[in-house]
Every structure is written in C-alpha cells, then in structure tokens.
Amino acid sequence: MLTIMKSELLVTAIIFLLLFVKLGKGMKNESMLLLIQVLLLLNFIAGFFFNTEGILFDGMYQSTSMIVLQKNILNLGVYLISLLFSSWFKRSEHMPEFFMLMLSALLGMFFLISSGNLLMFFLALELSTIPVAAMANFDLDKKRSSEAAMKMILTSAFSSGILLFGISLIYGATGTISFSELPQHLDGTPLQVLAFVFLFAAFAFKLSIVPFHLWTADVYEGAPMATTSFLSVISKGAVAFIFISTLYKVFQPMQGTWYNMVMILSIATMIIGNLFALRQQNIKRFLAFSSIAQVGFILVGISSGAKEGLSSVVYFILIYIFSNLAAFGVATAIESQTGKENIDDCKGLYQTNPFLSWVLALALFSLAGIPPTAGFFGKLFLLTAGASTGSYFFITIAALNMIISLYYYLRVIRAVFMDKNEQPVEKIKIDLSAKLGLTICAAGIVLVGLLSWIYDYIQ
Amino acid sequence: MIEPGLYHLLFISAALFFIGVYGFFTRRNLVTMLMSVELILNSVNLNFIAFNKYLWPNKLDGVFFTIFIIAIAAAEAAVAIAIIINLYRSHHSIDVENAEEMKF
Amino acid sequence: MPNATYIALIPLLPLAGFIMLGIFGRKYFKNTSGIIGTTLLLVSTGLALYTAYGYFFEYGKVDGVYQKLVPLKYTWLEFSQGVSIDMGIIIDPISVMMLVVVTFVSLMVHIYSLGYMKGEERFPTYYAFLGLFTFSMLGLVVSSNIFQIYIFWELVGVSSFLLIGYYYDKPSAVAACKKAFIVTRFADVGFLIGILMLSFYSGTLDFNTLIATLTSPESNGYKTAAAASFMGVSALTWGLVLVFIGGAGKSAMFPLHIWLPDAMEGPTPVSALIHAATMVVAGVFLVARLFPVFAISSPGALSIVGYVGAVSAMIAAVIACTQTDIKRVLAYSTMSQIGYMMFALGVSKYGGEEGLGYTASMFHLFTHAMFKALLFLGAGAVIHFIHSNEMKDMGGLRKYLPITHITFLIACLAIAGVPPFAGFFSKEEILLAAYQHNPTIYWIALITSGLTAFYMFRLYFSIFWNKDASPSPQGEGRGEVHHGEGGFAMMMPLVLLALGAAAAGFIPFGHFVSSDGKALESEFHLQFSILPVALGLAGIFTAMLLYKKQNDKPDKIAASLSGLYKAAYHKFYIDEVYLFITQKIIFNLIGRPAAWFDKNVVDGLVNLTGNTTLKISEGIKRIQSGKVQQYAIYFLAGVIGLALLFIYVWK
C-alpha cells in the first residue's frame, strides 16, 4: 500500500512540509528554494526505488511499472522547472504557495495517471487543473496574467462540464464507471459514440488539440513563464499518458472510431498549430503554438494503437520535457534580465550570450526533429509507430508539416545567430541553478537520443 | 398527474445543459458565466441521479458521482471567484469583453 | 617486330617537354626552354625516321603486303566485355608516314620559332603548348583504338585552342580560339555519336577488330548495322557519316570551315604547324584510317566524302582569289588542298588499281605538308619583316628577302602543280583517280587547280614584285630593326622544306602507301597531265599580268564581276549565317527562355508555396479572437461536429 502509492505520498509529504515551513516563517526565499530543489531531487531519485505494481481501493487506483516511470518523468520535469526559473522564484514573495499549488497539481496528475475509474479520473483531472489556474494568476500585478487565469478557469470549467456530461451518458449507457468493466459493455452504439466524443473533447481540451486548443496561446502568453512551462510540459505529458491508456484499454472496442478521430484531429492540429506559429512574435505564444503542433505529432504516435505507440509517446514526452524546458529556460533568462520576450529582441544574442544561444539552438533543433538531437529520434519513432497502421497519406502530411515547423524554428535561429543588431541583449547573468538546469536539459537533448538503452528502459 | 419517467428527467437535464451553454456563450458578466457553468454541472447531476434511479438502481455510483461533482464545483467556483476578483482589481470591471487583450 | 618502347617515346618526349616547361618553364627555363623543346623533338624525329625505315624496309612487309602491326596496347578504361578504350600504337603505312610528317614539320616549326618568337614574354609556355600539340598529334596518328583517336582528337583541338589564343590579350585572338574550339567541338559530337554507333554494332572499339567486323558481310554486327535503318539509310552509313562530320570539322570542310581563317590569329609558325600541315589533315587521316569500312560497306558515305571535298576545294579556291590578308589566302588554299585529299579518298575504291585515289590522297597529304608549311613559314618571315598581314603593305620584297623569295617561289610552283615539283605528282594522281571514277568531280578539280595556280601567284607577285620596294607603310628604318630575314634559325627550316617541296614528288609513294597494303605502281601518263599543267600555267600567267606590275586591272576586273567578287570577298556570308543561328536562334529562342523559365516558373513555384502558406496563416488568424466565449463556441462546435461525423457519416 505504502510503496504502491509511494509517489503520491512523497509529493503530499513535500506539500505539507512546505506548508509548515511557510507557517514557520523566517526563512529566506533563496534557502527555501534550495530546500525545495533538494526535496524535488530526492523525490525524483526515490522514483527509481521500491516500485511495486498493484491495485487499490477496489480498482479505483492502479500502479504499474510503466505508470511509475511516467510519474517519475513528471517528477523530473518539475525538478527542472524548480531549477530553471529560480530567478523568478526568488523575486516572487509567494514562492512556497506556488510550489504547493504546483505540487498539488502534480499530485492530481499522479492520481490521473493511475486512476482506474471515471470518478477517480474526474477528481484527479480537476485537482490537476484548478491549481494551475491559480498559478496562471501568479503575476498578481499583471493584467495579462489575470486575463489568462480567467480564460483558463472558465474554459476548463466549461470543458469539465462537457466531460461530466459525457461521463454521465457513459454511465447511463453501460451502468459502470470503472475502467476494467467498461470494455465489456462498449459496443459503439450512437449514444456511446456521443458520450465518447464528449469525453474525447475534454482530453483534447487539456492536450490543446484543434479545435479545442484556443485557450492555449492566450494562457501561455499571459501566465508567468514557470506556469506556462508547467502547463506545456507536465500537464500535457500527464494527460497524454492517461489519454493513451484510456484509448488503448478502455475504449479498445471502439478503436475504429477513435483511430479516425485521432487521425483527423492530428492532421488539423499539426497544420493549424504550424500555421499560427509562423506568425508569432512573442516567444511564449510562439512556443504555445509550436507545442500545439507537437501534440499533433504525439497524436500520430498515439494513433498506432499498439505497444510501440505507448512507448514512443512516453519517449517523446521525455525528450519534449528537456527540449521545451530548455527553450523556456532560455526565454525566461532573457525575459527576467531584460523584460523582453519577443523573437526580435533575441537578434544578435549569439554575440553576447553564446551559451544561451547554443542551448536555445539545441532545444529548437530538437523540437524541429533535427539529428543528432533527441527530438529527431522522438519524432521519427512517433512517425514509425503511426506508420505501422499503414496510412501513408497521414504520415506524409506529418512529414511535410515538419518542414513548416522547421521554417519557424529557423526564424528564431536566424534571429539569434545571423541577424545584425546594433544593441544586442547585454551579457546575461544566469545563477547557478538555472545554469545547472540548462546544462541538464542540453545533456538530455543530446544524450537521450544517442543512448538507445533509455528507450529500451522505457519499453 | 402522471409519474415522471426517465425521459422527462433527461429532457429537463438536456434543457438545463443547453440553457447553461447558451448562458455561457452570451453572458458578458463573468459571474453570470460561472453560474451558467453551474447549470451545466447540475444538468449532469440530474443525469446521474436519473440514470441511477431508473436504469441501475442496485449500484450507487451515480449518486456518489453527483456528490463529488457538487463538491468539486464548489472548489472550482471558489478559485474562479478569486480569479475574477483579481481580474476586477486589474481591469476595474468583470466584463468578459474587457479581457481580450491577448489574441491572434 | 618493332620495339614498342622507342615508338612510344616518339609522342612521349614532346609530352615530357610540355610537362617540364609547363610547370617549371616560367621559373627555371625562361630562355632555355626553346632549346629544350627543340632537342626533345629532334630526338623523336630521329626515332620517327628510324621507325619509318624499319617499317618500310625491314619488318613491315610480309609477302608483299604491309601489315598493320600493334606493338603496344593496354586497357585504359574497360566499359564492358570487349568494349574498352585501349591506349595503343598501331604501325601501318599511313601512321608511319604521318609520324614522319608530323615530327619533321613540327621540328621545323620548333627551330623556326627560336628565331620568330624570340623575346616573347611567354616563350616557355609557347614551347610547352607546341610540345602538347605534337604529343597529341602523334598520339592521334598512332591510335589503335577509335576512342583513343577521339581522345587525342580533343587534345589537338584544345592545344590548337591554346595556341591560337596565345596572344590572349588580343580580343580578336580570343574570339578566334573560342570559335575554333566550339565549331570543332560541334563536329566532334557527331564524331562521338558515330563512335557510339560503330562500337555498338561492331561490339568493339579496337580499330582492327572494328574494321574486320564491319567489312565482313557475314559478321553479325555488320548484318544488324546494315539492316537497322533510320530515315531509309542504314545505321552503318549514318555512323560513318557522323564520324566524317567530325573529320570535316577538324579538316575545315565546307560548311564547317569557318574557324580556319580566323585561326590565323595565332602565331604564324603555329599556323604552319597546326592549321596547314598536320592537325587540319587529321580529318583526312581519320577517313583513311576507316577507309575499308567506307569503301567496302558503305559507298554512299564515301561519295558524300567525295562531294564535300570537291565543293570545299572549289569554294575555298574562289574565296582565296579575293582575300587580301596573306595568311587568310593561305588558309583558304589549305582548305582547298584538303578538299583535294578528301575527294581523292571519296572517288577511290578499296584495293588494287582501283585504290589509286587513296594513295594519291595520302601522297598529296605528304607533299602538301611540305610546301604548305613552307608557304606559311615564308609568309611568317615576310610578316616578321613588315609587321603586317595585308598585301597592300607589301611589294618588291625580293630584294630584302632573297632566300624567302626563292623558297616561296618553289612552294608556289609546287602547289600550282608545275612539274617537276612535289605538288605536280600528287595532284596528277588525284586528278587521274577522279577522272577514272567520277567525271563531275574531275572537272571541278581541274578548274580548281587552275584557280589555285592563279591565287598563289597573285600572292607571290603582290608580295615580292608589284610596286617597287621603296618606302613602305612601316616607313623607313625597318631594315635596321630586323637584320634582314631573321637569322639562321628562321632560314634553315625554309631551305629544308623547300628541298622537300622540290624533291618529295619523286618518292615512289604507291610502293609504300596503298589502300590494301600491296604496292601500287603509279604510272605516269604524259597526255593526261597536259591539260592540268596547261591550266596551271595559264593561271600563273594571268596572275603575272595582273599583279607583276602595280596597275588597276585587278580592281577593274573585280568591279566588272562585282556581285561574285563581293560574295567571294565576304566568304559567301557563311560566317554571318552562323552568327545569325547562334546569336539569334540559340541564345534568344532557347537560352533566354530557359533562364527565364527557371527564374520565374520553377523558382516562382517554390516561392509561391512559401508565400501562400504565410498568407493562409495571416488569413486564419481571426480564429484566435481572444474572446473566451468564442473559444467555447468553437469547442462545442467541434464536439457536435465530431459527434455528427462519427455517428452518421463515418460509422
């Protein structure tokens, strides 16, 4: 029992610890941040030990080695966030609260991943959403921040409404809400399809799949950078994991339906995401749309509906965490120093900050899927998994979308490396932990691909 | 005076759902929009109860689900209100159309 | 059997000279390079003569027939089984004869240039190029493989290109060398395709095998070649004609002759070597090399050769009568003489008495090399003395240039076919051959020979007699600038060549060179040669009347037949036609459109794709309106859309 729920318990413990420390007052931000980072690191390391599989609460909660791995990937992501945004954390006076919220959201995701029952799933989903809305509002004095939070909370409330309606219909149609029993009762009647579409929409909303993606860009832009990265990496990852297991296990009988649905939406997502990303000036917004396009790719992998699909998606999420966090880390470094967050502000960055530029370049190449960065392998395996179903039209579109995405990633590269600039961003001082974080990300981007045993481990 | 059947209830809940949706689409006041969401949730509750009572009377999943939904709705509302208040601070209005700074 | 190594040395020594002078010349051999080149060539001339002696008098003849010996042959590039480019040496009468001619003339030119090119800035380069040319020409004549001959064919082309463009800062020279290269290149493509066809049908590139296959009616390659026909003509004929186009290009046959007159921009010794004696006869040599195939398997192709030759001879002679630049006159006379050789081959048959034309053609090639080289070198001496190519600047030079005068006279007599000079014998044989087989060509040839005598002596008189030699355009004092005729180095070759031009005719040529290798008795018919000789003398006397003394008769005559004169003077406007085709047609109708198409259509499409994408992305940005309620509407629309799609359409 204890070891089965280990990750959840650890996170809860950390939350309470933070709570007491906070109540205890008298601790400076720096040391507090250090403490948190240490705790998270320990949490991450602990993720590798005492992993036991099992089912609790009459199937409401389940844990397998794969699930543990997924949770640990998220742990890693959170740890990296705590490193990368240190400068921002140190400045904000409510830092512990932010972490409490983030960790409770993480807790929610953990439950989400190992939920074995629609009720549990719903609760976990809400738990992983509502705190994020609060986090989005964390720049209390910024208008955009509150607007973002407002958009987030309202749309997510709406989507959870839809989700619940779907669940209720499923309940009505099958009389059960437990994942283990549902497959027997599903046979693709119109009512069930309707219910499934409602459910799917909720997933799509969280994963920001077209046409349920519209909140994404605004929220990403308005929210503080830490929140944005959390949203774009961690919560996406979590939802992708549960999405896969739901589709593969629960809605197995309706695979014909959801395969087509996934395919259509994936194409739409890639195209729309790319087309919007082409025009963006604001880095956060740019990354928002690029991440939408990335989700399109994830869907390609998901569409395979087989074991490869799962492993390739997990692998990609891991890589995606490194790449995207690296990009956000660089962006936040620039932003916290100069307050600029536009692509044009990066012009001539290379002249003054080679380190940041190279990390950014690595991250973007990885996102674009250029070897030898890990992104290449991630994308390739997604495509391969997708191709296993044999619809080459789909794969060709995906492959061609890589070109468009390359175009806008190169836009940034060009701004950083090629464009002349009279007064480029002055030399940026990055504090140790941020540097550490960036280095970890860079190392991850390079190594995760080349060291094939990582992929085997995931498998 | 006839005994209300499943379909009556489902009809009501569907009506509630769409009223809620309509309200959410058309209302400009954030709090009202929040209320419309509550309507949607309530229609869901009605669904669960009805299904539970008429289709699967021997299991209580639906009822429990309803209870949890109510609880969660409260939590959601709390955070939402907080955010709206904050929005009021910064925008000096809770009109949704004043918060359209970020677009395209 | 001959010793391959020293035969191989004949071409390789000049090559060594080229490499040495080409790489280190301008550094180490600034002045000595001339000597080096000449000595090397002296050695290979010796070797060539030795080979000739050995071949003709020792081992060449096996029971009365001169053999085709292949002392050296190694595979250079193998394409497929049996089809390979071999680098080899073939030793047979014509190749040996060519070896002698090439080395001898080249040696003369080397020596002559010692004086003529003295003090040139790029003296070493000049000798390097000469070496390159000599190497390629020798390689060409000993080629044992049709592709090998093509290789050296290109090499002589490029070395002539380099030598014509020797004065590279002179725009006219640059234009000339470009023209020469491109025109011959164009012809070479024909040659190449011809090679491809012949090699395909004979299944080999080796000369002996190829000739053997294509001349034996029962060989299966021959059958397919004769059977496969295109536009009613057998593939074999096509192949041979294409090969002949290559030859025509190099040998400046009409209508591919336009490069030759311009080629006179090069240094005069070069013109003597390349554009008179050796390279330009390569075409004749090629046809002679493949003669059995022409004669036995495809008379049609052979008759084409004949007529092209005759026409070229005629036209060139007419044009030559009107030119005023002495080198151009000589150039056209070269073209005309090569025409003789060509149609001699054209009218010939294979084997025995019938093969007289072949022998005659080779004979004329031999003698022509002598007297034409001599003419050019003489002209060189004149130009060297007077610093101009124009007749009008000359006259009465016999006092200043006695040796040149005499040798030049000998050469003129030789080319005019006056007995007992060399030209007489060879030309007689040619006319005889034509007379026997093709009357039309015979008459053309006869008239041409008259014209030849006329324009040559027009040249001779207007250089050495005509107006008395007092002050010339260059003004006084030229005597001091050049001490007479430019020294021993320049005179010695003239004398030697003059001897050749005078005596070469007495060689019993038919004994050595004949179409089938058997000795051919060339008997001498007095009654037959009366007419041509008479015509020749007539030409000479007309020339004397018109040009010995300065007078206005020539202009009168020119005026009287102005139309013809103008046309001839403008070389019958052939250059203009070419210019029109290349500039107007090729450039404007193909090149420009291609470039435009690439710039606007192909490239345009690419850019279009990019821009459309950007436009679309601009167009759809309104979806992201920033209105949270609209987002929700899209959300619901999506849900309903999907539901409908999957419930009703896509079950």
Added chain:
Amino acid sequence: MNLLLLILTPLLTAVAVLLMRNATQVRWVSFIGAAVQLVLAFALFFAFRNERMAGNTAEMLFQIQYNWFPAWHISFHLGVDGISIAMILLTAFVVIAGVLVSWNVEKMTKEFYFLLILLSLGAYGFFISLDLFILFFFLEIAVIPKYLLIGIWGSGKKEYSANKLALMLMGGSALVLVGLLGIYFNAPEKTFDLLTLSKSYIPAEVQQICFPLLFVGFGVFTALFPFHTWVPDGHSSAPTAGSMFLAGISMKLGGYGCLRVATYILHDAAKDYSTIIIVLSVIAILYGAFATMMQKDLKYINAYSSVSHCGFVLLGIGMMTKTSMTGAVMQMVSHGLMTALFFAVIGMIYERTHTRQVNEMGGLLKRMPFIGTVLFIVGLCSLGLPGLSGFVAEMTVFMGSWERPDTFSRVATILSCLSLVVTAVYILRAITKTAMGPLKEQFATLTDARWNEKLAAIILVVGIIAIGTAPFWLNDLINPATEIIKQHLMIPTPID
C-alpha cells in the same frame, strides 16, 4: 580497417576545434583533422583493394554492427563497397581543400570550422552506413550545418537562400523518410538493414509508391529537375568552402542515395520508372546547360552547370546498365572534385577582384597566372577534355546509355551528347572573359594565390588528373559494386 575511425576522426576534430583558444589553433587543428581523414580514406582504399585482391568477394567489406534501438530493428551497421570508397575519397579531398581555402575566414572562425567538420562527419557516416535509419540520420545531420554556413558566412540574399536550401532539403528527406517507412513495414521481416532488404521481396505496389518518394527525395539533394532551384541560390550565396561542400559532397549524397537505396532496394519499380528518370535527367542536362549560357555571375554559372552535370549522374542511374551506373558514380566523383575546385577558384578571384560578374573582369591571367591556369584546367575538365576527370565520367555514361538498344534511350543519349557543345560555349565564354582579353586597369595590382590556396587547388587538380589519365583504378573500384546492382535490376543485357 575499422570504419568507425571515419566517424570518430571528424567527431574528435570537431570537439577539439571547440576547445581551441584562437583562430590559428582552430585552423591547424582542423587542417590536421582533414589530413588524417585523407590518410584514412587512402588507407581504406588500399585495404579494400588488398581484400579484393585476396579474393574477398563479399558485397560489403569491413562490416561492423552494433545494436541500436533493437525495438525498431535498427542496428548501427557499417560497411563499404567500391562506390562508398569512391565517395569517401571524394569527401576527403574536398574537405581538406575546403579547410585550406577558408584559411582566412576571420568571422567566428571556430564555429565555421566546427560546422565544416560536422558536415564532413555527416557525409562520411552517410556513405558508410548500411542501415537505412542511420543513413537517414546522417543525411539530415548534414543539412543544418549548410544552413548555418550560408546564413552566417554567406553573401547576397543569404537568409533567403539558406532558408530555401534547408526547407527544400528537409522536404526531400521528409519524402525519403516516408519511403523508408513504407519499405520498413512492407518488407517480409521488419528491418532497416540495407543488405537484407535488397535481398528480400517487397510487394510490387509498395515499390510503385515508395520508389518515387525515395528517388525524388534524394533527387532534391542532387538537383533533380524541377527540384533544383535551391542549387543556384544556395551555391551563389554560400561562402567558398560552403559552396565547395554543397556541390562537392552534399549533392552527391542524393546521387548515392538514388543509386544505393532507391534503385538498389526497389529494383522492380526502378525499371518501371526509368523512362521518367531519363526524361527528367535529359531535361536537367540540356536545360541546365542553356540556363547556364545566360548567367553572368561566375557562381551562378557553376551552379547551373552543376545542375547540368548532375543530370549525367541521374541519366547514368536511370539508364540502369552496369556501365552507365559506373559512369554515374564516376561523374559524381569527378563533378565533386571539379566543381569544388571551380568554386575554390571563383572564391579566390572574388576575394581579389570583389566581383563575380564575368563582364567586369578580363585579362586576369596576366596578374594571377596560377589562378588563371587552374581556372583553365577546371573549365576544360568541366567541358569534358580528355585527360581530365570529366571526360572519363561522361564518356562512360554515354557508352553505358548506348548499351540500351531502344530508340528512346538512343535519342536521350544523343540529346545529352549535344550538351557537350553548349557546355563548351558557356565554359569558354566564362574563362575567356575572365582570364583572357586585355587586363582591366583596376586589376593591375592583383596578387596571385597564397600557399594555402595553391595547396588546395593542387590537391584537387591532382585528383582530377589522376582520374582523367588513369581511370582504370576508379573503374575497377566501382565496377564490381555496380555489377551487383545491375544483377538486381536484371535489365536485358545489350546485344553485343
């Protein structure tokens, strides 16, 4: 001989370059690296010859195989045959020349050399990989360095060209990727291994789909009409070494891929498509030549002529006789050396005259005899002069094409022969206008090549002449390999 050396050397060089302090060290380190590569290439060449002499008739020699992503049946499988060796030699030559030519790059020297070396790494890996996945991996590695080279050190409308190049090449590789996946999933056993695939049966309809994808995909790299438009812009705005690598190495990746992957594995479809390939390549040959005739800028001239010359590569592949394919490979090598040298010379001239417009030059031979001479050599090589590499390659292609007895390929061959004349026209125009004619007074003070430039030029000239005068060694190297491919194709052998 361990093939990993070929990958490790550039890798270590690149790392070393990054560690260096100042530009001089960087230059020397990368020069040493390049020299080592050259030595390795030759060592490999001789080792290979000895193996063959010793009667080792295995299709691929020096194979090594490590497991890599076993889940996807990917293995790090290396091995070489004659074709790969030829390409490796070419790469080594071009790399060292490129390093030498860019000796006086002052702007971001370290990065410049780093990218150059990275590019060579990609090329080597591509040529020796026997696993389609790593082949693709190395193919894409080579793209981004080009983009940066052009974008950062380029001239003219460099951003545009760099973008165009990167996107078009990426598009090409995207098609390749789809084709590879198609093969992967439809082969009897799921594998990326080239040798296995070449021997295993792939359904005809799959071949029909995958072959065009692969061929066009690789074709984009080697300027297949009408996907060649990145070539002129890319080459003209790249820095000298950049253009050398682009035309000398990168375009060859495509040709090699077309031959080794598309034609070799999907041989049935290859036969069906050969007509289309031939048509496209003949168009490329003539059209490229005529387009070149109209160019004024030396770099554009060479770029367009590259389109024309690479047409011969594709023609050779499309004709699918052993000889023609040998010719195609020879043409790749020859064109690689030749065009690299040409770009090097253009770079030298531009650096001195600060113009690339032929009309603004003249008489340069007087002031810079060395550069002028090299310009002549390379020009003559380009128009196919015997004794230089171009002639050998083109003639082999022609002979090979002529082995196909049908009228269509006859016409195609004859048409492409005609391009020889056009080539002569534009090359002579370029050379004569640049090097010959009266010397313009503004060039009266120009200086001749420096030692590094001389060395670079000499290395390449030696290569060109070595092939041109003694083609048999190259021929013997390539023939067995093409023979094997030919046996896969089983086109009816010519009547002779």
